Amino acid sequence: MMRAIQLVETGNLQAIDIPVPKPAPGEILIKVEAAGICGTDRHLYHGEFPSVPEKVLGHEFSGIIVDSGDTGMAEGARVTCDPNTWCGTCDQCLRGRVNLCSHNVATGIHRDGGFAEYCAFPASKAVELPADLDPLHGAFCEPLACTLHGMDLGAARAGEKVLVIGGGVIGLMAVQIAKLAGSDVMLMTRSAEKQALGLSTGADLAVGNEAELRAHWPNGADLVVECAGVDATVAMSPKLARTGGRVVILGVLPQGQQVPIEPFDLLFREIQMHFSFLNPFTHARAAQMVADGTINVAPLVSRVISLDETVDAITQPPRKGEVRAIVVPSV
Numbered sequence: 001m002m003r004a005i006q007l008v009e010t011g012n013l014q015a016i017d018i019p020v021p022k023p024a025p026g027e028i029l030i031k032v033e034a035a036g037i038c039g040t041d042r043h044l045y046h047g048e049f050p051s052v053p054e055k056v057l058g059h060e061f062s063g064i065i066v067d068s069g070d071t072g073m074a075e076g077a078r079v080t081c082d083p084n085t086w087c088g089t090c091d092q093c094l095r096g097r098v099n100l101c102s103h104n105v106a107t108g109i110h111r112d113g114g115f116a117e118y119c120a121f122p123a124s125k126a127v128e129l130p131a132d133l134d135p136l137h138g139a140f141c142e143p144l145a146c147t148l149h150g151m152d153l154g155a156a157r158a159g160e161k162v163l164v165i166g167g168g169v170i171g172l173m174a175v176q177i178a179k180l181a182g183s184d185v186m187l188m189t190r191s192a193e194k195q196a197l198g199l200s201t202g203a204d205l206a207v208g209n210e211a212e213l214r215a216h217w218p219n220g221a222d223l224v225v226e227c228a229g230v231d232a233t234v235a236m237s238p239k240l241a242r243t244g245g246r247v248v249i250l251g252v253l254p255q256g257q258q259v260p261i262e263p264f265d266l267l268f269r270e271i272q273m274h275f276s277f278l279n280p281f282t283h284a285r286a287a288q289m290v291a292d293g294t295i296n297v298a299p300l301v302s303r304v305i306s307l308d309e310t311v312d313a314i315t316q317p318p319r320k321g322e323v324r325a326i327v328v329p330s331v
């Protein structure tokens with residue numbers, strides 16, 4: 001038996017004991033080393049993101065292969081898990097739009113995930129990480145892969161002004177990616193702690209609201225990257241883009257929530273708006289960037305918690321200044 005955190009149903013998350021899974025054909029068994037708690041886990045708990053009952057949550061995780069099943073992968077290797085398993089045959093997959101797959105099976109949502117001591121996982125979606133990597137860092141490959149997709153859509157260029165809204169893990173990674181592109185980067189987030197973290201990880205400027213932003217960039221940004229997942233910041237994003245500018249929305253609002261957008265303004269200023277969903281073909285890039293330190297993830301670890309502390313950490317709002325709580329089952 002093993003300890004696992006199961007979403008029994010919306011609003012009912014429990015630490016329970018369940019059998020250690022057996023890898024099916026094509027799967028490996030992973031001893032989970034680290035799993036990040038994401039905003040989406042809280043959305044799933046609150047019923048703001050579609051969920052499946054009685055599944056173990058946890059979609060940002062990495063660990064050690066302890067049973068390679070029939071796959072031929074090396075037991076003892078450290079891997080990061082791309083949780084999204086596309087079908088490869090639906091209309092969207094055949095067009096290369098795999099993140100829009102009609103039959104995507106997401107580990108940690110549709111099948112048992114990484115908030116557990118062990119996880120059975122499709123070998124084809126596991127990417128090897130170096131043996132000497134800090135085990136906590138493997139948990140950042142998945143959020144980085146999603147952020148990379150958004151930043152690919154936004155296509156930040158050298159010398160451009162890039163505004164990142166929201167100083168959570170997604171926003172703080174977007175800041176680093178924009179800096180790698182050579183952009184001038186401003187982080188807009190309310191807390192002093194996250195502003196300071198943004199500045200120490202690469203942002204040129206950090207502000208708390210629109211008035212402070214306008215004091216620096218009166219005409220707005222070439223690219224606005226919304227990473228807060230809040231109605232007010234989604235609504236303000238196009239207004240904060242300069243005329244002819246671009247917007248990428250990475251943040252997730254609750255299903256059914258609407259925000260006011262002014263089409264006249266978008267049209268007359270020809271604002272391009274993109275919505276970025278998941279991590280199409282970006283997981284291996286993310287793993288490489290975490291492995292070689294191109295993205296500095298160490299400052300994004302706010303605290304390490306045990307499986308038994310995980311229910312509280314998901315059902316409560318994040319602590320003040322917290323970026324990522326990382327679940328370490330061996331704690």
Ligand code: NAP
Nearest residue numbers: 039146166168169170189190191228229250251252277278
């Ligand atoms: P997070 O930890 O909740 O970070 C969001 C941050 O936004 C908060 O830390 C908060 O920091 C800031 N914020 C909240 N209201 C704000 C406001 N009015 N103005 C400025 N900043 C504000 O979330 P995360 O894990 O980084 O994820 C960010 C969003 O991306 C979530 O909605 C998540 O569900 C979504 N997501 C999307 C994808 C995708 O594929 N598109 C993938 C993963 C995650 P302060 O307290 O400092 O303001």
